[in-house]
Amino acid sequence: MRNPNSTLRRLLGYTTPHRLSITIALLLLIVATAAELAGPFIAKRAIDVHILGIEKPWRVYAKGTAPTGTPQVEHADRIWIREEWLTRNGHKFDITGGEKRQILEVNRTYYALPTVTPFEGERTISERDGKTELTITLGDKQVSYPVEAIAPADVRAFYAPEIRPLTQLVLLYIGLLLIAGILQYIQALSLQSTAHRIIRQIRVDIFSHLQNLSIAFFDRTPTGHIISRVTNDTEAVRELFVSIMAIFVQNIVYMIGILVALFILQPELALLCIGLLPLIAVIIALFRRYSSRIYGEIRSRLSEMNGMLNEMIQGMGIVQAFRREQAVQKEFTTVNETYFRARFREVKLDGLLLRPAVDVISNLMLALVIWYFGSQSMHNAISFGVLYAYVDYLSRFFEPINTIMERLSTMQQSLTSAERVFEVMDEPAPVCDKQDSGSQGAVSRLSGNVVFDNVSFAYRDDHRVLHNISFSAQPGQTIGIVGHTGSGKSSLINLLLGFYEPQRGTIYIDGRKMEDYPLQELRRQMALVMQDPFIFTGDISFNIRLHETTGISDTDVQTAASAVQAASFIEGLSHGYKEPVIERGGNFSSGERQLLSFARAMAFNPAILILDEATASIDSETEARIQQGLRELAKGRTTFIIAHRLSTIKDADLILVLHQGRIVERGTHEELLRAKGRYYVMYQLQQGGKVKNK
Template sequence: MVFRRLIGYMKPHSKTLTLAFSLLILATAADVAGPYLIKVFIDDYLTPRNFDRNALLLLGAGYLMLYVASAFLNYYQLLSFHKIAQWVVKQLRLDVFGKVQRLGLAFFDRTPGGSLVSRITNDTEAVKDLYISVLSTFVQNIVFMIGVFVAMFLLDVRLAAMCLVLLPILFALMQGYRYLSSKVYHLQRSKLSVINAKLNESIQGMSIIQAMRQQKRLRGEFGTVNHEYYEAGVKSIKLNGLMVRPAVDLLYMLTLIVVLSFFSVKSFESVVEIGVIFAFLSYLDRFFEPVNQMMFRLSQMQQALVAAERVFELLDEDKWAPGQDARFAGTSPQIGEGRIEFRNVTFSYDGRNDVLKNISFVAEPGQTVALVGHTGSGKSSIINLMMRFYEIEQGEITLDGAPLGAYTDEELRRKMGLVLQDPFLFVGDVKQNIRLHNQDITDEEVVEAARFVQADGFIQKLPHGYDEPVGERGATFSSGQRQLLSFARTMALNPKILVLDEATASVDTETEEAIQSALENMRQGRTTVAIAHRLSTIQDADLILVLHRGEIVERGNHQELLAMEGLYHKMYLLQQGGVEQAG
């Protein structure tokens, strides 16, 4: 099944494949004809001492031309196969990367990033080896072996028929090797994925690792996984050392003994031509050399098939990012006012434990709704559902009265702006990070958005201004600067609904003032849903929802919640240090 799918990628190149096969057959014919010409020379000219100059020159020229033709034909057929292989792997990588972009966050919650990197890079590279090194070798050698058998039948039908017994033996040897090596290569690939996951995690969390002095522990964990990968590699080497070359060489020696015995017995009955013996032994040697090459490539083939299986598992993954519900296909409601309503929404990430239970609230157009509560209370889950990162299980979410599932992805992403606690910047420059390659946003609008969120001041002080290079994740910028750039990115789209996930949690006090001022500007005329741990940042919210274990336990504005003297009141007193009195 996996092999059939891999071959399916070659269908668009059927014409080039046909040409490559035609060249391969011609090249094989030229290769196979060489020993036969030598047989003719030995039996018809050398043994009877018939040295006809013209005939010998013609024979020699024909032999030379065959080898020159074989060289050119093999070059062009290999070039054709390799071009097709490179295109196929390019397309496969593009398909895998494109699939990853369309998968939902539920998939990434359970799949380590390093493992995905391994599939897109290492596994597709192994598949490339299958097309370039394995398939071309197998096709070329199988065609060559067929040509060798044809020539052997022309020399001696009985002996060639006896040699046909080799085919089922070789097939059984290959199948046995594939069966035994499959488990080993599966283990190798899985361990390599774990290694990549460990590397990715270590690099991403290097500051924490060094701050918490976790280097020794992580080195030990990595050493354990690395040793397991080493042991799997040793098993592979042992298997290859036993079943690849030695087994084929033993079979070759046994076959050689049989062939020589046949000719020796035959010599008692009739004259055996030396040229026939030479040609037959030459073909036998040429027959087993492709077998050795195929057995050697068989290990690569098995690794490639295992890698391809892992790649196709990813391509077959059905955890799609939620999109427009099929029931509303053809409709295209627009977000105009920005009214948000949750009606009895219940949600679970694992299908067993509910993280949200009967959540109901309304955010009227232009209002600010704040979500507060202890860690794990369900605040981020509400935002994840509202942004349609996950499918709703029970209940309903509506925007301007229309179900969330009725909206297209384009409308949702254009009208809903999201600012995360840890802003993500892409490699490029400041202008590109604000525009995000959206050509509808002009340079003037980029600058206007930066000014609106008070990011223009620090951008103008950069050596290259808006063309200042941005490294990976914006490491050269402070957390406050990264946050202001993410604000500018959001405001460049002029969204109708603003979603803030702890937008001020990781910035210093001085920068927080600028950010609070920017947030106040951003919220004007927009429906805003904000997660906040610091209650001082949301005291002016129109509605505050207090969550506890997935439920809304209190709701109201700041003064109303303090008057209740419930959970919000306790949280407020804790953050005030228990010194100030509520109210």
């Protein structure tokens, strides 16, 4: 299996053309994160300075003696000014003047102390000799003060100077949230659009590469598996870019911002949070190690299921004709069960190593924070604002970790799917990628001279299907190829089309080795008509010109159809050449589909024409009608005809008789009949004659 890190690096390579947009999105994300993380700091200031600021030291002055230019509160015919007001905004008032006072809240009632308490602790109110007394206890330390209760109306007067700054902080917080929301929307839109462009390019790359692969790849790879790679697996990779990439980047930036804020508030506890990160990394490493195997099996089982569905749907007629529905159902149930078991192993792994593990760590961290602040409060006063901000940041710190862990499963599935996509993209396609150094890829019109020189070929090294094949075809000649099933006829044609390369020998075209030509340009001058022609979804005109929009005009299409006797049935259709064609040409007979494939070959005007059992699906009457069309089609081009129906090749210039991968006879129709060999026997059998055993 491919290294997941190399797979990730390769995926990230697709982001190179989009570096600018990604960079801008990340900068917007950083600004948005900073705006959002400013909230606890604002809350801390609102609590400590403005809400609980009433309990900070005050200076009390007689009327007429208080400094001016600062907020003031009139209470009990005295002027009260908080000490920090005297130093705010760079003011340098004399804070030694006036009398020190403090206001403390106990059970929702505020009391005025005659001095400032030296420490914070538990507060209790008692009545003694008709007077109210406040006692503050911290461990073994205790102090008591005679106090006076402040009426609620007067308390509001003490808070009056804080209304405006509190309102400003609230508006600032709302503004920052709006800014963060707008920036997050812009960066999410940018990252998402970039991700969709990347996955669009990946799909184009794999589809383009599939068209360049040799036929051998498609022979050994089930169609359902290939479809699963291009559709299901690329869709899983899309999740990596569309969802995972954006979420991971956003949450990592968010975590870094929270750590910075924690260091500002309490460096010791921030270091403890950093110390927990290796533990998180270990959990992630364990998850990736075990999940990669499980997800590989999941994607493989899904491909098997897709392959079976594809095969069953295409062969539904056979399944129903032989009443094998129950057997197919049983096979599908087995495949589905293996897929279910693989998915269930995924669920168990996710349930163990993802959210539960992080929840345990986060709860442990929260307990440590409570213990830390509790122990510190025994020695030093801890402001409520700091405690609130720290707990808020701590809960936010584990939110992105939980989000990342929850998405880790999807990420691993995406990486596994990416490995499968890259396996296809890494399939070598050396033949289709060759370029002709002499002609820079351009090939002029071929004359059609073809020579096989001692060619041997095997699909597998231990099973040779062609042995020392040698023959030559002159320009304009028609070569007939006959033989029993398995004699090597189609294999010979596959070599000529460049679908495979011979293990021994050389194929020459117009005096040059076939491998010296750019294969795509060479195939541009060949046309193939198969026994079971493939008709594409679209219309008749599209199937004849086959994506060729400039080189083949409507007139060329009609001329080609007329030449092969296809125009009569096409023009009888309600929409003529624009008649819709359903999948695989299911709305036409096999003979009509074959005529369309003849017209396709004629329209492309090839230098070399290959007919592989091309008339096997055509009735005798139709065959007689298109024989003249075939003669017209073969004029001026070298034609190879594989035929079981020997009447098709009676006029061939050369007939090759294959047996077990060897040419055992060659000559014209008359010459082979006079020789009374294998060809003679085959011909007599088709004519209904009796042949004596030799």
